[in-house]
Amino acid sequence: MKLLKSDLFGQMTLEQEQGQQIVVRDTGTARWWLSWLARRLCRREARALxxxxxxxxxxxxxxxxxxxxxREWIEGRPMQVARPRNSDYFRLARRLVAALHRRGVAHNDLAKEPNWLVTPIGAPALVDFQLSTVSARRGRLFRALAREDLRHLLKHKRMYCPERLTARERHMLATPAMTSRLWMATAKPVYRFVTRRLLGWADREGAGDRRF
Ligand SMILES: Nc1ncnc2c1ncn2[C@@H]1O[C@H](COP(=O)(O)OP(=O)(O)O)[C@@H](O)[C@H]1O
Ligand SMILES: [Mg+2]
Structure with a gap:
């Protein structure tokens, strides 16, 4: 068993089960007064997956x-370590994000580089769906969240592969959504309130949280 990450919401470990590597999110080690929230976020992740x-x-x-x-373990290095400069990575990442959206899942936490993996063949993979939104209808709000997912991906592309940004992509980067309604549509208000206000803890895991 290897500890991947431990914080006030619990821990993530890498374990071996019947010859297979798996990731376990356990909210049992969360602070008692946070465990209700940790469990809710865990449920959100389960729903999306x-x-x-x-x-x-x-x-x-x-x-x-x-x-x-x-959940299944996907072999790979987080984006801030692998630093993908290859335009193929971003082409596939865009396709992956679109595939997510087609299934009615908006990730909502793609600004964080540790949630993006680069697999040994250089392909993208995504983890950490605890702030995700699942929508069967894919209405206006969902589509706006989906667009924000894409914009966060483009920010990473601008960081690692700026010469391959298309004119359309630049335009999209330049036009952020009106965020307040979107923001309220995700689990972020509670999460941020707890992490920032109550804990005074800026959740800036990884170098890539360039949201602010
Ligand atoms: N399937 C996986 N394959 C490879 N690395 C993973 C996998 N799942 C998690 N990790 C690593 O563990 C870290 C924490 O997992 P994550 O789901 O992002 O938890 P948290 O919600 O606490 O951020 C990730 O940022 C990633 O680096
Ligand atoms: Mg994460």
Whole structure:
């Protein structure tokens, strides 16, 4: 068992199960007064992963129970370590994000580089769906969230592969959405309130959180 990450919301570990490597999110170690939120976020992740059902580039959901989630391990390095400068990576990443959206899942946390992996063949993969929105209808609000996902991806492209940004992509980067309604449509208000106001803890995991 290897500890991948531990914070006030619980821990992520890498484990071996029947010869298979799996990632376990366990909210059992969360602070007691945060465990309700940690469990809710865990449930959100389970819902999104179940909907994606092992879409290539996303971890398959293996099991879920209250506050505990097992998902497939995807071999790869986080974006801030791998620093993908190859335009193929971003072409495939765009396709992956579109595939997510077609299935009615908006990720909502793509600004963070640690949530993007670069696999050994240089392809993108996504983890950490705990702030995701699942929508069957894909109405206006969902489409706006989907557009924000894409804009966050383009910010990474601007960082690592700026010469390949198209005119359309530059335009999209220059026009952020009106955020307040979008913001309220995700789990972020509660999450941010707890992390920033109550804990005084800027959730800036990884070098890539360039949102502010
Ligand atoms: N399937 C996976 N394959 C490779 N690395 C992973 C995988 N799942 C998680 N990790 C690593 O563990 C870190 C924490 O997992 P994540 O789901 O982002 O948890 P958190 O919600 O606490 O940020 C990730 O940023 C990533 O670096
Ligand atoms: Mg994460």
């Amino acid at each position: 179940a909907r994606l059902d092992g879409l290539p580039g996303t971890p398959r959901l293996l099991a879920v129970e209250t506050g505990l989630l097992r």
